Amino acid sequence: xxxxxxxxxxxxxxxxxxxxxxxxxxxxxxxxxxxxxxxxxxxxxxxxxxxxxxxxxxxxxxxxxxxxxxxxxxxxxxxxxxxxxxxxxxxxxxxxxxxxxxxxxxxxxxxxxxxxxxxxxxxxxxxxxxxxxxxxxxxxxxxxxxxxx
Amino acid sequence: xxxxxxxxxxxxxxxxxxxxxxxxxxxxxxxxxxxxxxxxxxxxxxxxxxxxxxxxxxxxxxxxxxxxxxxxxxxxxxxxxxxxxxxxxxxxxxxxxxxxxxxxxxxxxxxxxxxxxxxxxxxxxxxxxxxxxxxxxxxxxxxxxxxxxxxxxxxxxxxxxxxxxxxxxxxxxxxxxxxxxxxxxxxxxxxxxxxxxxxxxxxxxxxxxxxxxxxxxxxxxxxxxxxxxxxxxxxxxxxxxxxxxxxxxxxxxxxxxxxxxxxxxxxxxxxxxxxxxxxxxxxxxxxxxxxxxxxxxxxxxxxxxxxxxxxxxxxxxxxxxxxxxxxxxxxxxxxxxxxxxxxxxxxxxxxxxxxxxxxxxxxxxxxxxxxxxxxxxxxxxxxxxxxxxxxxxxxxxxxxxxxxxxxxxxxxxxxxxxxxxxxxxxxxxxxxxxxxxxxxxxxxxxxxxxxxxxxxxxxxxxxxxxxxxxxxxxxxxxxxxxxxxxxxxxxxxxxxxxxxxxx
Numbered sequence: 001x002x003x004x005x006x007x008x009x010x011x012x013x014x015x016x017x018x019x020x021x022x023x024x025x026x027x028x029x030x031x032x033x034x035x036x037x038x039x040x041x042x043x044x045x046x047x048x049x050x051x052x053x054x055x056x057x058x059x060x061x062x063x064x065x066x067x068x069x070x071x072x073x074x075x076x077x078x079x080x081x082x083x084x085x086x087x088x089x090x091x092x093x094x095x096x097x098x099x100x101x102x103x104x105x106x107x108x109x110x111x112x113x114x115x116x117x118x119x120x121x122x123x124x125x126x127x128x129x130x131x132x133x134x135x136x137x138x139x140x141x142x143x144x145x146x147x148x149x
Numbered sequence: 150x151x152x153x154x155x156x157x158x159x160x161x162x163x164x165x166x167x168x169x170x171x172x173x174x175x176x177x178x179x180x181x182x183x184x185x186x187x188x189x190x191x192x193x194x195x196x197x198x199x200x201x202x203x204x205x206x207x208x209x210x211x212x213x214x215x216x217x218x219x220x221x222x223x224x225x226x227x228x229x230x231x232x233x234x235x236x237x238x239x240x241x242x243x244x245x246x247x248x249x250x251x252x253x254x255x256x257x258x259x260x261x262x263x264x265x266x267x268x269x270x271x272x273x274x275x276x277x278x279x280x281x282x283x284x285x286x287x288x289x290x291x292x293x294x295x296x297x298x299x300x301x302x303x304x305x306x307x308x309x310x311x312x313x314x315x316x317x318x319x320x321x322x323x324x325x326x327x328x329x330x331x332x333x334x335x336x337x338x339x340x341x342x343x344x345x346x347x348x349x350x351x352x353x354x355x356x357x358x359x360x361x362x363x364x365x366x367x368x369x370x371x372x373x374x375x376x377x378x379x380x381x382x383x384x385x386x387x388x389x390x391x392x393x394x395x396x397x398x399x400x401x402x403x404x405x406x407x408x409x410x411x412x413x414x415x416x417x418x419x420x421x422x423x424x425x426x427x428x429x430x431x432x433x434x435x436x437x438x439x440x441x442x443x444x445x446x447x448x449x450x451x452x453x454x455x456x457x458x459x460x461x462x463x464x465x466x467x468x469x470x471x472x473x474x475x476x477x478x479x480x481x482x483x484x485x486x487x488x489x490x491x492x493x494x495x496x497x498x499x500x501x502x503x504x505x506x507x508x509x510x511x512x513x514x515x516x517x518x519x520x521x522x523x524x525x526x527x528x529x530x531x532x533x534x535x536x537x538x539x540x541x542x543x544x545x546x547x548x549x550x551x552x553x554x555x556x557x558x559x560x561x562x563x564x565x566x567x568x569x570x571x572x573x574x575x576x577x578x579x580x581x582x583x584x585x586x587x588x589x590x591x592x593x594x595x596x597x598x599x600x601x602x603x604x605x606x607x608x609x610x611x612x613x614x615x616x617x618x619x620x621x622x623x624x625x626x627x628x629x630x631x632x633x634x635x636x637x638x639x640x641x642x643x644x645x646x647x648x649x650x651x652x
Binding site for chain 2: 015016017018019034038041042078081082085086090093094097098100101104105107108109113114117118119120121122123124125126127128131
């Protein structure tokens with residue numbers, strides 16, 4: 001992530017995923033590297049469009065709030081992005097959807113985040129430790145018992 | 150340019166190409182040379198890790214993020230040995246008579262498709278999972294359907310030795326899913342059909358295809374290609390295009406066939422879909438077990454189909470509407486989430502089509518018709534009732550504003566969920582049932598091929614994939630693709646003497 005848009009990206013990321021405020025420097029670096037890796041196989045124009053969009057999002061709030069996006073409080077950032085998200089201009093809606101997708105990819109792509117939300121898919125399936133058996137699951141679904149996980 | 154010579158070249162190795170490959174194995178035994186060119190790599194069993202982003206990059210075109218031209222829908226299709234059969238869930242339904250009769254394709258009878266589909270169902274070990282193999286994400290769907298007045302049906306699936314990893318869409322880590330990568334292609338290769346991976350076909354020229362074979366990218370998955378990297382001209386008397394509903398029309402358009410085939414690229418349909426997520430008060434089994442065991446078919450009556458599903462954290466987040474606390478709260482409740490996929494049964498519509506840009510890259514033009522949006526709204530209301538019938542506390546419904554609906558609002562579902570809330574670019578619509586573009590029909594005036602996959606006016610050029618569908622299938626398409634590809638293979642065997650001469 002180039003420095004000129006990094007601050008905007010961080011501000012946007014913690015608005016999209018509020019729990020991202022808990023990321024430390026290594027965590028942010030990991031998120032950015034995941035996004036960079038995803039973009040590396042896509043056309044170069046996508047990176048340019050991303051930088052343009054982040055620059056637009058940084059400066060656009062000046063007109064309404066007199067401050068740049070990264071200087072707004074959380075409530076104002078949310079209001080602003082909500083307006084962008086429902087803009088009458090498809091280009092803006094698409095752009096925001098794209099950058100929001102990248103934030104999710106960077107954040108929820110992290111193994112520690114997946115663990116923290118309780119995602120436990122395992123190639124071993126039912127035979128993985130802690131997953132219990134499907135039979136137990138069926139009993140629980142219909143009878144309300146506790147699930148073995 | 151390196152020259153190669155074969156009798157038959159098949160472009161693509163998915164449900165269509167893999168089926169044709171095995172169907173033409175008898176020609177190899179008669180001394181013919183049959184080649185399959187697959188754009189994606191061949192992965193080893195140990196490379197299917199189930200890691201979401203890593204596997205999406207390895208298995209899907211554009212890592213699963215291929216967008217329609219206006220950027221409002223994501224199209225998912227495989228780019229790997231086995232094509233999309235490596236990444237589907239293996240749900241195996243046989244097309245209904247109503248749809249096939251509506252297609253009105255000469256020499257294509259429903260009974261014939263049923264017979265062929267059953268044969269492939271047997272070949273691929275299609276069966277119903279036993280009750281003890283089904284997780285709560287699915288049993289809750291059945292319970293919700295019973296309470297909400299919907300008829301749930303169980304999906305037959307093509308698995309063998311399934312451990313229930315729930316990772317079908319990331320490639321089965323246990324090789325349990327019986328796609329063409331597990332069944333038809335290995336059998337064809339054992340009988341002498343050659344398969345070359347990492348081979349991207351640029352165009353079809355008179356009696357040959359032009360292909361580029363790539364090397365291994367650094368850090369990427371998969372074995373090296375069977376051929377040295379480079380540009381190839383592969384001569385063949387018969388060319389079978391089986392690159393899928395985007396790849397096949399795009400290849401023929403790049404090759405300049407649109408003048409003689411004015412319908413080329415037209416009639417694209419895809420069952421536009423989105424995910425609904427519901428939160429229960431306690432943990433359920435959802436990320437273990439086969440993810441897609443049941444469905445509700447309201448295609449004929451209301452234009453939608455509901456399917457159980459279970460996706461991965463990133464894809465789930467991407468599919469939730471909005472941002473901030475609400476979607477984050479749903480994600481944080483992952484072990485308590487139930488999911489339903491709503492699919493609209495779209496119809497072939499003027500303007501929804503495949504094209505290519507000036508560099509020859511495929512472009513998919515797609516506009517959501519009012520009927521599709523209304524069908525998605527009806528399906529969303531039905532799913533929400535099913536969730537609440539199953540005991541969910543709250544539902545995330547993309548066509549509600551705000552998207553969260555609490556159980557206390559269950560009597561206001563019709564008011565809360567409205568088609569008017571559909572705003573392209575704010576709702577994460579995606580599709581994996583890509584159909585049309587080289588439709589079967591009567592003549593070049595209304596179609597690209599006849600009912601046997603023969604391109605009108607080009608006896609040596611055949612099509613064998615979902616691009617043949619004249620309109621949407623309204624169910625999961627892979628068995629029907631195999632049945633149609635089997636017809637293409639049969640016609641080639643029949644015509645081989647005339648087209649290929651003596652071996």
